[in-house]
Amino acid sequence: MATVLFDEATRHYPKTPTPAVDKVTLEIPDGEFLVLVGPSGCGKSTTLRMLAGLEPIDGGRILIDGHDQAGVRPRDRDIAMVFQSYALYPNMSAFENMAFALRNAKVAKPEVEQRVREAAKILELEDLLTKKPGQMSGGQRQRVAMGRAIVRQPKVFCMDEPLSNLDAKLRVSTRSQIAQLQRRLGVTTVYVTHDQVEAMTMGHRVAVLKDGRLQQVDTPANLYDRPVNTFVASFIGSPAITMTRSAVREGEVTVHGLPVALDRATLSTASGDVVVGFRPEAWEVVGAGRPGIDVRVELVESLGSEAFVHGEPERVVDDATVALGSERITFKVIGKTDLDVGDTVRVAPIAQHAHVFDAESGARLS
Amino acid sequence: MSAIARLSRTNGRAGMPSAESGIQGRGPVGKAFGYAAMVLVLLIIAVPLFWIVVTSFKRQENIYVRPAEYLPIPFHPENYSEVTSRIPFSAYFRNSVIITFFTASIKIVLGVLSAYALSLLRFPGRNLLFVVILAALMVPNQITVISNFALVAQLGWRNTFQGIIIPLCGTAFGTFLMRNQFLSLPHEIIEAARMDGAGPLKLLWRVVMPLSWPTLVAFSLITVVNEWNEYLWPFLMSDDARTAPLQVGLTFLQNNDGVTNWGPVMAGTVLTILPVLLLFLVLQRQMIKGLTSGAVKS
Known part of the structure; x- marks a missing residue:
């Protein structure tokens, strides 16, 4: 459980004329599901990776629970990430994939077992625990990736387009599952997507980014009813x-x-x-x-x-x-x-x- | 020596399905050319091997005859017992195993660790260091052999295992090969492991290495074959059966009497090839197993 604060956070890749993320200021209260949305190349993934510690910060600050994260390694931030490609360890079974972080953190064996079983139950993965990622369907891999994040009971979930590799039908059902799960666990979540339907249906609030700049942060309803500029108006809403x-x-x-x-x-x-x-x-x-x-x-x-x-x-x-x-x-x-x-x-x-x-x-x- | 030829031949066989489908995709001229090239390569490798095996079963007087005899008639397997009686074959064999085991192990560990540092750990001057290592790869060892000899002899390490093994342990090839392999791994998996709290060694051991298994097996195999066939350096370093490996032992066998008796020498050669060949057959399965399991991963 944690609050997240982006304070003019900036990421400027070397040899590029403009920053990928430009002075983004964004406060995310404890337990909120915040969706970062925007067209491709708008800096939404970079913003998420900065929070996770996978990308350095060139200006401004990022605070988790009031603590500046400058110089804090990804493993020490207590953030769990779900990657677009799931990034499961192909050599490990579903159980081992989920237990990996806990074992690294030297959690006692019975507790590892219990937490993994619990997560597997929530995600209906119980029958898959001995299988390796290569033997699973896309949707099952996606759930294992979710499970790997859940078992850690982290302060913040970071999700980077976790549904974009699923087929349309599965995407709709998984969408609501993730949203429900987040409400149930109450863990602060930052979710990146380029799909505005995901943005509108999943998040408490949605942050719209364009060219590395934050355009508007608001509830889905307000984004639709009162877009602050022409970009947000045309980006949100389908058909346009x-x-x-x-x-x-x-x-x-x-x-x-x-x-x-x-x-x-x-x-x-x-x-x-x-x-x-x-x-x-x-x-x-x-x-x-x-x-x-x-x-x-x-x-x-x-x-x-x-x-x-x-x-x-x-x-x-x-x-x-x-x-x-x-x-x-x-x-x-x-x-x-x-x-x-x-x-x-x-x-x-x-x-x-x-x-x-x-x-x-x-x-x-x- | 011809074990390397063996290696490449069997490699070709392992890759044949794809080579064949490649040939089928071309026109009749390209097809014919492809098959001709394959036959040519096969002949270049197979004819000398065939000749070695045939000669190892010939009597001395049947070796130098015209026209050449393509089959060992009369059959003369006594060459093989002669090898073991004329030189201390088992001692040479033991030395070869010791030298190959230690040199290859050290090279593999060094190769993997240096490649890991040069690909996945961040530190200043990383790329420069890699270039320096590559530059070392470009220096032929014939150039360094004299100064190495002087140094090792000064240390009093002639006719010792450390004198043979330590100077052979430098590796740039392994660093190069494994670094490229590590760099080709999906970034997200490495990042996921880092976020899951895996330290550098755990990351290497539990995530990076299992994903790199096929390349590691190939690298290990090439290293073992190379070390097994190492000739020049052990030849300079050792004079007798205390430390000399099989390859050097074969030379002693050849020089034993005024006229080389090629039958036992070829028999010794066949016996020298066999262990590496067996190892290859065992590891080849592993290599292919690794390759297919990698293909299914997400």
Whole structure:
């Protein structure tokens, strides 16, 4: 049980122009499940490895339970790590893999036995204890790797994309198992992933990183509802938010030619153009007579209970509106949809669900 | 000496499935060329060996004849008993075992430990040290033999085992081979072991070595064969059966009387090859076992 504090922690690899991890400041309270998420190369794994002591710190500090970890060896930090490749010892059985750390720590034999059996029971590994990693499936290896971390009863768990080598179905079930296990054990956990679904479903809080810089740390709900900048808005949420750049005129912005009235107080803080974003559920299909954007359907992702429709606006984009990235609009339809590729449908954004950002800085305005 | 040839031949056999599939992947010309090369290599190795074995069963007067006789008729196994009666064969054999055992053991331990330090421990000047060791590998031992001789003779170590063994113990090949092997191990496993609280020796013994088993067996085998076949240095160091190994003993056998009697010499050669050959057959299994168990690992 421990608190973790990153205090302007920085890692700058030699011969690179920018730091891999740039002054990350992050406080993780005791027992929290914190997810580090971001695109590949954003420094999330490096951040985790700095905490584990596998990567040196070039600036700032990392504190565990208030103690500066500078110069403390990985083995002395009381941190257990689950690696992406599991990194099991192929020459040892599952039991020996899990017992290895305890034996190194000179834990008494009966206690080793008891702790390994306990972990094996939690992870349903009892039948596998005599098997070697080579004889196990990917999911079983993953559980042994988890078991190896659990038996140590460490202060902190570090997990580096532990699910990325599993197939999709197993990933979903293991996801909830890990989250449940963490709640049950109450061990402070830092979990790295590039998968935003994992981030949103597993963590108490999620830290979004980009280019080594921390963008936002918040609960999954807040990240989704109040992203602090355009990066977080576009990174979190699947399918992605539809964003449009627009000039501001008398309390209105223009979304693909359609004037949308927004909160004047919000818009008044804008220094120039704004970027307006609407999530898939912030659109409604409207009748032909009402104002809206005609969208030609390019792709329908029907999930049964709901469907996501991707399409391109048909109206010519006017001067004031420059689409960000893609011209596509993505909206959600509840239930079944009879829309098909090539159809045209009129949609309109729901103004109160708009996310408004400064076009220059990308920062949130509302 | 030809045990090395044996080694490479049997190695070729172990690797044959892949070589064959490689040949099958090519066109008919490439295929023919591949088989021709294989036959050529086989002949280069097999013909001298065949000749050694055949000659070891020939009578003296059947050896120097024209046209050459390809089969030992009349069969003359007495050459083998003659070897053991004309030279103290068992003493030479014992010396060979002692020298090979100690030299190879020291070389393997030194090779593994230095490779471990140069690959997995961090200290300043590590790469420079590695280059220096490699440079030592490049110096042929014929160059150092005279100064080594002077030094060892001064110490009064001629005709002693330490005089033969200690100067042979330096190894750069093992350091090089094992270092590359250690560097090729997955980083995460080493990191996991470090986080699991394994100290340097435990890391080496419980994690690094088991993963490097096939390479270690290959390295050990090459070292044992090399030491068994070591000729020049023991020849300079020892004059008689107190310390001389088999290879030197064979020379004594050859020089015993004015005319070399090749029958017993070849019989002695066959007897010298046999122990290494047996060792190879035993260890080869280990090597292949290690290789397959490594292939299944995550």
